Amino acid sequence: MMAVSEFLSRAELLKQGAEARVYRVQLLGRPTIVKERFPKLYRHPELDKKLTHRRTVQEVRSILRCRRAGIPAPSLYFVDYTSHCIFMEDVVNSCTVRDHIALLQRSDSPQQLEHLEHLAEQVGRLLAQMHDEDVIHGDLTTSNILLRAPGSGSGSELVLIDFGLSYISALPEDKGVDLYVLEKAFLSTHPHTEPLFEKLLQSYTCSSPRATAVINKLDEVRLRGRKRSMVG
């Protein structure tokens, strides 16, 4: 425990997200990301302890499950359940899908639309694969999917990250909600991209025999959003 916190005190703090501090370090010569879930002082200590532990475990489990199925996620190097630190591969030469979409939208390349659609199809396929393994991500946003080697066209590969809210479930309901969460994050982060998200869902549907049931659930969940006949 002491060793980890001492180690991190000398590390480069990359960012403080909503629930963890992210550091960039070298571990045995490898570029490494450390995700430290620190105590949240606003919540009851008992609740905080349970959530922090549960999420560290869930994140590790889901990453392993994805990697075993050949779904790209960072390699895990070391987990410390005392200080709630996960040491994992630093996906070098990558950017978030969020930044990449923004970049493509700003470019005036004639292939802009083609590139965006290709990316959306890639994401749809990846998520279908993940759901086929019964992994529910729980926090799908375009910030939580990395693009390795962006710009290298067909050579670029997507990597899923941030599995803290993930869990294992085979229910179409859970998978539908997973897509619903992504849909809202996607459309609020990237305004006016409805056709693009439609492409993503099409690709999801084509990539898995179990997708139809999930999409039907998604339609159901959309109607549950209480006041959202959004024009905005």
Added chain:
Amino acid sequence: MTVVIGFEGSANKIGIGIIRDGEVLSNPRRTYITPPGQGFMPSDTARHHRAVILTVLKEALDQAGLKPADIDCVAYTKGPGMGAPLVTVALVARTVAQLWGKPLLGVNHCVGHIEMGRLITKANNPTVLYVSGGNTQVIAYSERRYRIFGETIDIAVGNCLDRFARVIKISNDPSPGYNIEQMAKKGSQYVELPYTVKGMDVSFSGILSYIEVSSAHKMLSSGQCTAEDLCFSLQETLFSMLVEITERAMAHCGSQEVLIVGGVGCNLRLQEMMDVMCKERGAKLFATDERFCIDNGAMIAQAGWEMFRSGHVTELKDSWITQRSLCLFTTWRTPWVI
């Protein structure tokens, strides 16, 4: 100078407020209170509003020291909310607008809360947590629209509190949420309840069924915990979820301000937890008290004032109401960049 009168009655409060250029001249309100164990039904609520609305209107004008001729615009809540009470209040607003010969303006209830919060707290570009009996949303402003980043995927947080109060027969006077807050101060034992955050969304129905179906009465009768402990644990759980999704939205948008609006927003424990989170991030919390958090007429007047000044009016034939639907397009604010 622009003077706007606002009529609000989308749920169990009926309020009429008058605003003159950012100054609240009057803001009287009545609440329809039901016996313990019961919620408010639309038709009974509408009957209550019908019975008192003219008294409240007279109070609003008298306290402001104004005559109908001094009013420039009549704003009313167009929705979302309960159908019958909305219809009742819209009808009165339409009638006085015609009697007084003043333009009419339909206002979105949620935008009313946000604009009132901004007026009172002077928050500039906040991430807004809107929490009430019917709504639970995390909203941020981008590209001339209020955008919903997170929300409940089933029931609202206030609805969860109200229905919990019904299960263990807590009084609805002055409000179930207020009474839960007071009882929670005497609770000490933390009872674990379901905790459901999905991305920036939350779900409360699981907590409610957990309490309704088995736990509450069993735990209380076996002496495992007290009603106060349950209130305490419920608040800790619900509010942790709300603070968490607000923080997620802030991290997502890079925002450094939080504004809490809506009836549940006057809960001091929620404000305290949000404040701790903000301090950890170097952000700033803005909140208001029960006068403006809870549904009131001034908030409709304030949003109406903004809209009227930017050239909006609602023609009589368009002065309908809606129980759902949230069109959050705004023309009176300059776009912020997130």
